[in-house]
Amino acid sequence: MTSRVLAVLGAFDAAHPALTLSDVARRSGLPLATTHRLVAELVTGRALARAADGRYTIGVRLWEAGLLSPLHTRLREVALPYLQELYTAVRENVHLAVRDGDEALYVEKVTGHRSVPTVSRAGGRLPLHATGVGKALLAYAPPEVVAAHLRRPLRRCTAYTVTEPGRLARELSTVRERGWARTHEEMTLGSCSVAVPVRDADGAVLAAIGVVGHSLGTAPQRLVPALLTAAERIAARLADTAAVPAAGALRSTA
Numbered sequence: 001m002t003s004r005v006l007a008v009l010g011a012f013d014a015a016h017p018a019l020t021l022s023d024v025a026r027r028s029g030l031p032l033a034t035t036h037r038l039v040a041e042l043v044t045g046r047a048l049a050r051a052a053d054g055r056y057t058i059g060v061r062l063w064e065a066g067l068l069s070p071l072h073t074r075l076r077e078v079a080l081p082y083l084q085e086l087y088t089a090v091r092e093n094v095h096l097a098v099r100d101g102d103e104a105l106y107v108e109k110v111t112g113h114r115s116v117p118t119v120s121r122a123g124g125r126l127p128l129h130a131t132g133v134g135k136a137l138l139a140y141a142p143p144e145v146v147a148a149h150l151r152r153p154l155r156r157c158t159a160y161t162v163t164e165p166g167r168l169a170r171e172l173s174t175v176r177e178r179g180w181a182r183t184h185e186e187m188t189l190g191s192c193s194v195a196v197p198v199r200d201a202d203g204a205v206l207a208a209i210g211v212v213g214h215s216l217g218t219a220p221q222r223l224v225p226a227l228l229t230a231a232e233r234i235a236a237r238l239a240d241t242a243a244v245p246a247a248g249a250l251r252s253t254a
Contacts, residue, residue: 004028004030004034004038005038005042007028007029007030008024008028008030008035008038008039008042008048009042009047009058009062010027010028011023011024011027011028012057012058017057017058018051018055018056018057019055019056019057020054020055020056021035021036021039021056023055024039024056039056042059043056043059045059045061046059046060046061047059047061047062074238075096075098075107075206075207075238076096076107076108078234078237078238079096079107079108079198079207079209079234080108080110082230082233082234082237083096083108083110083209083230084110085230086110086209086211086226086227086230087110087111089226090211090213090223090226092211092212092213092214093109093110093111093211093212093213094109094110094111094209094210094211095108095109095132095133095195095209095210095211095212096108096109096133096198096207096208096209097131097133097134097137097207097208097209097210098137098206098207098208099128099134099137099138099141100125102127102128102149102152103125103126103127103128103134104125104126104127104128104131104133104134104137104208105124105125106124106125106126106133107207126187127154127155127157127187128149129149129154129161129162129163129168129186130155130157130158130161130162130183130186130187131183131186131187131193131195131210132181132182132183132193132194132195132208132210132211132212133181133193133195133208133209133210134208135171135172135175135181135182135183135195136175136180136181136195136196136197136205136208136210137197137205137207137208138172139172139173139175139176139181139197140176140197140205141205146169146172150165150168150169151165154168157186157187157188158185158186158187158188158189160184160185160186160189161186161187162186179196179197179224179228180194180195180196180220180221180224180227180228181193181194181195181196181208181210182194182195182220190214191212191213191214192212192213192214192220193210193211193212193213193220194210194211194220194221194223194224194227195208195209195210195211195227196208196209196210196224196227196228196231197231198231198234198235199231199235200235200238200239201235201238201239207234209227209230209231209234210227211223211227
């Protein structure tokens with residue numbers, strides 16, 4: 001039963017936030033009758049909501065539960081003031097992300113009306129190999145995770161996305177050597193990014209912060225000092241705050 005409920009909830013994503021009953025059944029791989037029963041129960045429990053047009057969306061109950069995750073209540077709250085300071089300094093999109101499997105999960109995003117439009121959003125996921133924060137996270141992942149990632153087919157998001165395993169491996173090695181990652185129009189045309197890791201008290205990488213903008217590709221290194229300062233302050237604040245989950249609770253999953 002649990003796996004079926006998760007399949008129903010998994011039918012929704014950033015590209016499909018509202019679905020008909022038939023859509024949910026098709027995307028979850030469940031029979032229509034089973035989907036109808038589960039969706040009705042989830043609506044009753046406010047895990048799903050039914051819109052005026054008859055389509056279903058994620059409900060307030062799941063939103064409330066999501067806010068209880070240590071990822072949100074700990075990492076996001078500690079990092080947000082420093083992300084806002086960074087945005088004030090650079091006036092470009094600022095991201096905070098963690099690695100979840102083979103994707104970058106965006107925990108927070110600070111932006112403004114003059115920032116370059118991006119496909120990222122808080123709570124959204126993007127490929128590790130095509131984003132600045134993703135490359136910063138992947139570069140410091142366990143060797144077996146990196147090796148597995150390089151073996152799988154890599155999605156080409158634009159003509160500039162690095163999808164060749166050998167080239168990506170060399171880029172990740174460079175990230176580890178210099179301490180920061182960059183992309184040039186690999187996720188979205190016209191957007192470039194630079195990112196650095198955020199480490200815990202033991203030196204393990206638990207997150208990454210990055211800046212995405214129009215013109216970072218020509219001299220991204222100019223933003224590295226500000227990013228490193230923000231990352232160090234976030235790490236120090238995490239270490240200093242009492243009565244918190246162990247750092248491992250915030251680390252990315254394999």
